[in-house]
Amino acid sequence: MGKIQMKTPIVEMDGDEMTRVIWEQIKTRLLEPFIDLKTVYFDLGLPNREATGDQVTEDAANAVKEYGVGVKCATITPNAQRMEEYGLSQMWKSPNGTIRAILDGTVFRTPIMIDGISPAVRNWESPITIARHAYGDIYKAVEYRVETPGKAELVFTGDDGTENRQTIFQFEGPGVIQGQHNRDASIRSFARACFQYAVDRKQDLWFSTKDTISKVYDRDFKDIFEDVYLTEYQDKFEQLGLKYFYTLIDDAVARVIRSKGGFIWACKNYDGDVMSDMVSTAFGSLAMMTSVLVSPDGKYEYEAAHGTVTKHYYRYQQGETPSTNPVATLFAWTGALRKRGELDGIQELQDFADRLEKCTLDVIQEGTMTKDLAGLWEGKTAARTVSTDEFLAAILQRMN
Ligand code: NAP
Ligand code: MG
Numbered sequence: 070m071g072k073i074q075m076k077t078p079i080v081e082m083d084g085d086e087m088t089r090v091i092w093e094q095i096k097t098r099l100l101e102p103f104i105d106l107k108t109v110y111f112d113l114g115l116p117n118r119e120a121t122g123d124q125v126t127e128d129a130a131n132a133v134k135e136y137g138v139g140v141k142c143a144t145i146t147p148n149a150q151r152m153e154e155y156g157l158s159q160m161w162k163s164p165n166g167t168i169r170a171i172l173d174g175t176v177f178r179t180p181i182m183i184d185g186i187s188p189a190v191r192n193w194e195s196p197i198t199i200a201r202h203a204y205g206d207i208y209k210a211v212e213y214r215v216e217t218p219g220k221a222e223l224v225f226t227g228d229d230g231t232e233n234r235q236t237i238f239q240f241e242g243p244g245v246i247q248g249q250h251n252r253d254a255s256i257r258s259f260a261r262a263c264f265q266y267a268v269d270r271k272q273d274l275w276f277s278t279k280d281t282i283s284k285v286y287d288r289d290f291k292d293i294f295e296d297v298y299l300t301e302y303q304d305k306f307e308q309l310g311l312k313y314f315y316t317l318i319d320d321a322v323a324r325v326i327r328s329k330g331g332f333i334w335a336c337k338n339y340d341g342d343v344m345s346d347m348v349s350t351a352f353g354s355l356a357m358m359t360s361v362l363v364s365p366d367g368k369y370e371y372e373a374a375h376g377t378v379t380k381h382y383y384r385y386q387q388g389e390t391p392s393t394n395p396v397a398t399l400f401a402w403t404g405a406l407r408k409r410g411e412l413d414g415i416q417e418l419q420d421f422a423d424r425l426e427k428c429t430l431d432v433i434q435e436g437t438m439t440k441d442l443a444g445l446w447e448g449k450t451a452a453r454t455v456s457t458d459e460f461l462a463a464i465l466q467r468m469n
Contacts, residue, residue: 072105073421076413079405080132080370081108082164084142085115086377087385091395091457092142095402098461099468103421104406109136113164115145115155126164130171133370137412140405141168141372142398145379165372169203173255174364175262176201177333178345178374180352181359181396184434185448188330189351195331197348200266200274201341202259203362205251208338212247221246249286256290258365260297263335264313266363268305273312276335277321290337291315349374354441356394361404371404373397390456392440399429399464428467437463 083092100106111129118125133139145151146163169176179198182188215221221237237246267274276294278287298306298313306313316324318340325334325348336344349358355375362370374397381393403422410418433442437453439460446452455463 073103073415073417074105075107075409075418076415077136077138077409078107078109079409080129080136080139081110082113082129082139082141082144083110084113084144084377086143086145086379086382087391087393088143088373088375088377088398089114090382090385090391091393091398094457094461095395095399098465099399099425100402100406102465103468104418113141113144115147115151115157115161118144118161118164119155119157123159123161123167126161126167127171130168133168133172133368134364134366137368138405138409139368139370140401141165141370143373143375143377145377166208168370169362172203172362172364172368172370173258174203174362174368174370175259175266175335176203176341176345176360176362177266178349178358178360180349181357181400181430182352183357183430183442185436186353186357186442186445187447188353190326192327193330193352195329196352197325197328197330198266198270198272198333199341199345199348200259200263200333200335201345202256202336202338204255204259204338206249206338207247210247210249212245215240215244215246218242223248251286251289253289253293256293257297259335260294261301262363262365263294263333264297264302264306267311267313267333268302268309270333271309271311273314273332274335275314275316275321275325275332277316277318277340278337279318281317287337294335345374353445354394356397356439356441358397359400359404360397369405369408371401371408373401390458392454392460393457394439394441395457395461396429396433400426425464425468429464432460432463432467 083089109132111125113126113129144164147157147160152160177198177200180196182196218241220239223235223237225233263274278290280287280291349355358374360372360374378393381391385391403426407419407422436448436450437455440454443452443454
């Protein structure tokens with residue numbers, strides 16, 4: 070049987086540590102034997118970001134804009150300890166932050182559910198997708214530490230010279246202040262991405278902010294969502310029998326816990342950061358979560374939601390055989406391949422992605438899994454805990 074042929078390449082962004090090792094394994098063992106894999110390769114591993122002055126990250130993000138579909142391995146976001154470990158000239162910015170800023174998108178994260186691993190929340194029957202706005206708020210904030218008594222003010226100077234000035238606080242001692250922003254254009258594209266994703270998935274959309282307290286800032290988000298719904302999506306939602314539901318974030322949290330799942334929960338940037346870890350952990354594991362960044366002009370970047378699994382990597386370097394879960398990284402690849410197949414009209418590629426995902430889940434459902442899942446396993450037969458290597462071998466055997 071000949072290999073599946075691709076038309077347009079996928080933008081491939083390699084990464085760091087344990088996930089870099091797994092990345093190579095997935096490619097050579099599970100993809101290349103079946104597909105004539107076409108990629109445009111960017112090495113986002115920390116040594117190459119240092120060598121290129123982080124230019125490689127920008128080039129990769131622009132390539133995703135050009136080609137339309139990318140897949141990214143987890144990467145190190147440097148801190149002081151990494152500066153020393155890798156002899157860095159600068160504390161390079163988070164690659165995900167750079168890519169999100171260039172693509173200005175929404176990140177959709179969905180847990181992968183498995184028979185035999187039940188969510189910590191008993192009534193959750195279907196996955197909850199978190200849609201996280203990937204622009205602005207505290208991620209683009211300006212912060213300042215106040216050391217002496219004085220007045221903090223919020224000043225806006227219009228290009229026409231007009232000035233708007235408000236007192237934030239009259240300090241009598243030390244404290245902190247912060248300035249945040251967002252743009253209507255970005256919020257509107259976030260809203261569109263969420264409504265469109267809900268239509269594609271045929272699921273209800275929930276959105277939450279704290280507009281009772283933040284009467285201007287969060288209110289802006291609420292109003293823009295409402296406007297996009299009424300002017301662009303209400304008819305489609307009604308035809309499909311879908312619901313758009315807005316509520317306060319604290320009410321949303323309570324309702325999410327009481328729900329059966331099976332909907333999309335749109336969150337502002339920070340809420341999405343926190344809630345996606347909460348939801349994925351409650352569904353089982355960060356390693357069982359798909360993550361895709363969708364830009365307003367329809368570009369897709371697939372990744373794993375977890376990091377580079379540093380602790381496992383250090384032990385691997387000392388000779389230990391890792392039992393790191395490759396599912397999220399593998400599903401980043403299948404997500405990208407399926408989307409490429411859809412965009413290029415290659416049914417075989419879409420079918421391959423479906424089959425590889427199914428084989429992976431079947432292997433787990435029949436009791437063979439990495440250590441992280443074995444601890445959560447409630448299946449009838451006892452779990453067979455295997456190394457990453459053995460797990461990938463079991464998937465390959467099933468594929469054949
Ligand atoms: P992490 O890599 O997600 O790992 C934290 C812990 O979660 C691991 O020690 C492991 O727990 C468990 N874990 C995560 N993924 C797993 C997997 N696939 N299989 C099994 N267990 C898994 O987070 P971190 O240790 O905080 O960060 C490590 C590095 O990743 C940092 O340099 C950070 O900057 C980077 N990071 C990158 C991204 C990204 O590129 N998207 C996201 C987050 C963090 P046990 O040790 O208990 O087994
Ligand atoms: Mg986070």
